[in-house]
Amino acid sequence: MIVLDNVSKTFDGGVSYAVRRVSIQVPARTFVAVVGDSGSGKTTLLKTINRLIEPEEGEVIIDDERVRGVAPHALRRRIGYVFQGIGLFPHMSIAENIGITPRLVGWPEPEIRARVEELIDLVALPRAYLTRLPAELSGGQRQRIGIARALAARPYIMLMDEPFGALDPITRDALGAEYRRLHDGMRLTTLMVTHDILEAVLLADRIVVMRAGAIVADGVPHDLLAGHPDPDVRTLMDMPRRQAERVRALLEERARE
Amino acid sequence: MNERLRSALRVLPDYLSQHVLLSAAALALGLAISLPLLIAATRSARVRWPVLALASLIQTVPGIALLALFYPLLLGLSSLSGRLFGFHLPALGFLPSLLALTLYSILPILRNGITAILNLDPAILQAASGVGMTDRQRLLRVELPLAAPMLMAGLRTSAVWVIGTATLATPVGQTSLGNYIFTGLQVEDWVWVLFGCGVAVALALVTDQLLGLIELGMGRRRPKLAWIGLSLLLLGVAAAGAVPLQARGRTGYVVGAKDFSEQYILASLIGSRIRASGHPVRERTDLGSVFAFRALAANELSVYVDYTGTLWTNILHRTDAPTRAQMLADLRVQLRGRYGVELLGPLGFENAYVLAMRRGEAERLGIHTIQDLARLAPKLRMGGDLEFFARPEWRMLQARYGLGFRSRRSYEPTFMYKALMSGQVDVISAFSSDGRIAADHLVVLKDPLHAIPPYDAVILLSPKRAEDPVLRRALEPLIGAIPIQLMRQANYLVDRPAGKRTPAQAAKWLARAAHLN
Numbered sequence: 001m002i003v004l005d006n007v008s009k010t011f012d013g014g015v016s017y018a019v020r021r022v023s024i025q026v027p028a029r030t031f032v033a034v035v036g037d038s039g040s041g042k043t044t045l046l047k048t049i050n051r052l053i054e055p056e057e058g059e060v061i062i063d064d065e066r067v068r069g070v071a072p073h074a075l076r077r078r079i080g081y082v083f084q085g086i087g088l089f090p091h092m093s094i095a096e097n098i099g100i101t102p103r104l105v106g107w108p109e110p111e112i113r114a115r116v117e118e119l120i121d122l123v124a125l126p127r128a129y130l131t132r133l134p135a136e137l138s139g140g141q142r143q144r145i146g147i148a149r150a151l152a153a154r155p156y157i158m159l160m161d162e163p164f165g166a167l168d169p170i171t172r173d174a175l176g177a178e179y180r181r182l183h184d185g186m187r188l189t190t191l192m193v194t195h196d197i198l199e200a201v202l203l204a205d206r207i208v209v210m211r212a213g214a215i216v217a218d219g220v221p222h223d224l225l226a227g228h229p230d231p232d233v234r235t236l237m238d239m240p241r242r243q244a245e246r247v248r249a250l251l252e253e254r255a256r257e
Numbered sequence: 258m259n260e261r262l263r264s265a266l267r268v269l270p271d272y273l274s275q276h277v278l279l280s281a282a283a284l285a286l287g288l289a290i291s292l293p294l295l296i297a298a299t300r301s302a303r304v305r306w307p308v309l310a311l312a313s314l315i316q317t318v319p320g321i322a323l324l325a326l327f328y329p330l331l332l333g334l335s336s337l338s339g340r341l342f343g344f345h346l347p348a349l350g351f352l353p354s355l356l357a358l359t360l361y362s363i364l365p366i367l368r369n370g371i372t373a374i375l376n377l378d379p380a381i382l383q384a385a386s387g388v389g390m391t392d393r394q395r396l397l398r399v400e401l402p403l404a405a406p407m408l409m410a411g412l413r414t415s416a417v418w419v420i421g422t423a424t425l426a427t428p429v430g431q432t433s434l435g436n437y438i439f440t441g442l443q444v445e446d447w448v449w450v451l452f453g454c455g456v457a458v459a460l461a462l463v464t465d466q467l468l469g470l471i472e473l474g475m476g477r478r479r480p481k482l483a484w485i486g487l488s489l490l491l492l493g494v495a496a497a498g499a500v501p502l503q504a505r506g507r508t509g510y511v512v513g514a515k516d517f518s519e520q521y522i523l524a525s526l527i528g529s530r531i532r533a534s535g536h537p538v539r540e541r542t543d544l545g546s547v548f549a550f551r552a553l554a555a556n557e558l559s560v561y562v563d564y565t566g567t568l569w570t571n572i573l574h575r576t577d578a579p580t581r582a583q584m585l586a587d588l589r590v591q592l593r594g595r596y597g598v599e600l601l602g603p604l605g606f607e608n609a610y611v612l613a614m615r616r617g618e619a620e621r622l623g624i625h626t627i628q629d630l631a632r633l634a635p636k637l638r639m640g641g642d643l644e645f646f647a648r649p650e651w652r653m654l655q656a657r658y659g660l661g662f663r664s665r666r667s668y669e670p671t672f673m674y675k676a677l678m679s680g681q682v683d684v685i686s687a688f689s690s691d692g693r694i695a696a697d698h699l700v701v702l703k704d705p706l707h708a709i710p711p712y713d714a715v716i717l718l719s720p721k722r723a724e725d726p727v728l729r730r731a732l733e734p735l736i737g738a739i740p741i742q743l744m745r746q747a748n749y750l751v752d753r754p755a756g757k758r759t760p761a762q763a764a765k766w767l768a769r770a771a772h773l774n
Contacts, residue, residue, distance in 0.1 A: 050387070052383070052386060052387065072386075073386075073389045073390060073391045073394075074389070075389075076386065076387060076388065076389040077388075077389030081384075081387035081388070083380070083383065083384075083387070085378075085379075085380030085383065085384075086380065086384070087378070087380040087381045087382075087383055087384025087385075087387070088381075088384070089381060089384070089385070089398075089399060090381070090403070091402050091403055091478070100388050101388045101389055104388065104389050104390060104394065105389075133478075149388065150388075153389075
């Protein structure tokens, strides 16, 4: 279970807050999507969990342990992290990229090799790619490697920051669905930041909506789609439904002709 | 093959190996200093600004000035270390050259490295932290490998600069390829100048290419290429290290020479006499005037020839002008007492500043002495070498004779003689042993008031070699054996524009002419 307790973060000495007194509990094996406009604080919130950002106030607690008390690098080796920029190391082969965290932790080489092969299978890429450099792969393939790298040291928490944001819609849809299967199969706890509400609705067990550093809505997709007292949240959640209705209308029109 | 080219090739192993060792040491030290600075500078903007500013500042100091500035600094440190630990840090030669070149090598490495690391894709750095690297792991596994190609490019720039600038180490007493250039310029031997430039350029190009191979190997992930480049570089340095071990031995004699023809000839003469007695000899030429005596006093030279007037004013800082015999006697006592340097004796000729005119014009105007000249000086034009008008001799001449010319111009020596012969000037400053005095049929004006102190050429021995029987046996026959006419002719063999001889050939001729064999 991940617990954020009254977490606040400011980048300008308290003039404004990127995240202000946010509290949230994420039980194990939940898939949570964090949505909101850019600047609403969702990325900051995510980064307080693996200490890429240190909050001024409040505590982040993972399984009853305050992350403040864990060395950042040790903490991050236990948490998978995927972001839109991917950040594959251009001077390392795909195999070296995937195996980096196990290597840092000090796994024996044969075990690393086996894990790397298992993961490239898991993200559905040919093993021949292992010896290639990141520059030789397409954007979608690179993001699959990014996910494989994050999973390599068997973390049970995954933090994903717009992981599919730069991909074309088809790849994006396929990769999202595949990741959801991995999440279930590996019994992960996932927090995914996205600005795509449709993606959130289709993938997540629970959606958290942020605005100006605070959480304005938090619930299962079905409930939020049914309506919410906050007008912004209502507008936001209406969008996928309206899109779906338009698509259905188009299909029915076609059928009548 | 041309004898000048052959003589150049003979000293190539010594010059080239010393040049390589100096450059390699400076680059290695520069890299060792730059890397930590570079890392500190990329971690903190507060470090970055002053470090880059200082490195840029150093780069703007002219190379020769930077080298020269280390000499007084090291001299001070040397006397300090001598007083504190009884050990004298060498102020000449390798150490000042190494320090100056090291400073020069820093900026390109530093600037390229900082630029490369600061411009790394932030996504990659975030990923490095995200996968759980410590700061140190991030630096070693991600930042430095990714910055390596640009760092190597900086190192290549550094290498080319250092190899080029190392030629300037010659005047502070470090043998380098610059010896070809400085000697060649002095005796107007363009073969030597071009040879020195050519070898330096070739060395720089080869080094650059090998470093390029390493860069290529690292950039394309072909470690074999990088290893080939690195091993060839190390092999070159090792070969350079092996040459001097062979060529000199610790027990050899070192003969020094300042930077003009007469000094090269006498050094060659002295060297060949010691060699004839069966002992190894190394020559260190092109020493700056002050450096030569300091190097001798510090036992870095075994022997060289200096001039009494120079020692009197520059080393003893005296301003009086005693008689020739008195000056010699005083110098003998003072140099031994203060520096432990042994004045073996005068060679028999003088190389003093004199004033010279074209014979025809001097006779037409009836000028025989400087007193005669002083009367007509307001109508005449004076030409001096580059330093003459700043020297005490000129002040003494003015004070004694009240000389005042219509005009005064400074020339590089060769052009000064040309200016006199073509009538652009009427009087020039000359050295009494210069071969061109005889060759151009010049008249040397008498100095009846003794304004210019005597400049007898004398052999000096280092403190360590003061009582050395080999040196004494080899060099005592030279005392009083070289008359001025022979020295002038020997100098002219080297200085004349056509049919030039090398200093070694001139030395051989001089030995035969003076019946020294």
